[in-house]
Amino acid sequence: MSSVLWVGFGDIAQRTAPLLIASGYSVIGARRSPVLDPGAESLSFVQGDGREVEAWRRWLLQKPDTIIISMIPTDFTEEGYRQGYLEPVQALLKALSALQNYHPQIYFVSSTSVFGDAGGDWVNEETQPNPSGFSGMVLLACEQALLASGYTGYIMRCSGIYGPGRTRLIDSVRTGQFKLHQGWTNRIHADDIARAINLLMQRQQVTGMEILHLSDDTPVAQRDVVLWLAEQLGISVESKQKTSSIPARGSKRISNDKLKSLGFEFTYPSFKQGYSQLLTPP
Template sequence: MTHSILIFGCGYLGQRVAELMRGAGVQVHAVTRSSERAKEFAKAGISPIVADVTDPETLTNLPPADTVLFAVGYDRSSDPSIDEVYTGGVRNVLAALPEGTKRFIYISTTGVYGDADGEWIDEQTPPNPSRAGGVASLAAEKLILASPLADRAVILRLAGIYGPDRLPYLKQLTAGEPIEAPQQGHLNLIHVGDAARIVAALADPVRKVSGPAIYCVSDGHPVVRGNYYREAARLLGAPEPTFVAPPAESPRAARAAADKRVSNQRLLAEVAIELQFPTYREGLASIVAP
């Protein structure tokens, strides 16, 4: 019997998961708000569903699927609030899913932890979000943990995703222009390729999951922000980067104020997956390679 997955949020991460699952012979359904995007999915062999997680009336007649992946990102140009997308979206999807779902995978964020003054944090660290995205993600987690799918749920608290076409300040680095970002504090990162492989591994029906399972997903090698951009500049053959402080009320400043180092020891031990990009150095080299 063919395994199936239903993906909400088939974007930067979700589409890579879809490609891996299709390569493994899995039937892939993906939800999108865009009819044009739906046509692209169909051409790629993905069964498209046009719906909106913030509108319960569009979530009728969802196909049954063994695994459901909720990987919806927040579009700041859209009307719904981040709470409506993350928390409300999960609430609506949980209510709309047909019976038979064997696994529910939720893409959360390490933003649920807030500030740790540069100390190490892991799955045992009490969440204490300070930004709207972390607050909404934690609320969504709680909805899942209180749902009938809790014993089949996997919550993945992802660090910052980077990869092809997602290298911040590429233009400024190449041009030798100042970067509007702090030099201090740690970046916790996971390459999108490794993140997709982790999701695909946990979606495999052969793998036994005793839920609710919560994992911090990072490469486990936090890097000081300034050193990350210096390495990117070196690989690009660009000048040594210079920095200017971002506006105090900006999202960049808020992210920098929440300094922590994220451990991935539980992930490595229990999921037993070898990262292709174990540190930012390998990841950056793969992105800017000629």
């Protein structure tokens, strides 16, 4: 049975693990906080801090076949991003450097924020990153370290993640705490991320560290999403709320052609399918 070490076992991991287990993998989840009740025979947990090389050394004793990293920042500052993302990647690579004849695949959950503002243009995996904020800069540093490491796997750049428990935009429309702008936005439902990771795990043909965009079929102006949500919620949006400012993450359209060329089909190909499900009472 192939094994997966998932470091940063949060929401995405909890959605993906059942799919991996059903596909025949055993999963070890690593968390900073107290471990969860496994709830499945092929799922176990370990605790530790991914910034510490010694934690990685303990976790790697079992030599998992695949390592998946999906971290969060310790806080929304440059230092928080370095602690949450870059330091764990550096610690992993240092721990691996001491191990001979061991070459796990590494999957890293990154973000399309590495592009910053593209002026509304399409960007794909060949587009040169140009981050405009510290979050994108730190994530790009992680990507560069992994690309230079010699290990195989995937750098998975996710666009804006939404889904159960990730309803900030819906909440902002309900409370009126939002601004309208024409900048292009991109998103992906958390369940589709889980399904995409499961698909990638089945391929096993990757020969290098590949970059892959995880984003749905429908880049859309932020204004259009907000107005659609307001209509679904029966909320009137005043025209005075319109603004031409571009968000901090910039305006760009993320191409998912590479992901779809692998045979992936979205459960939620656009925001309308995904948000409709979230707006429907259980």
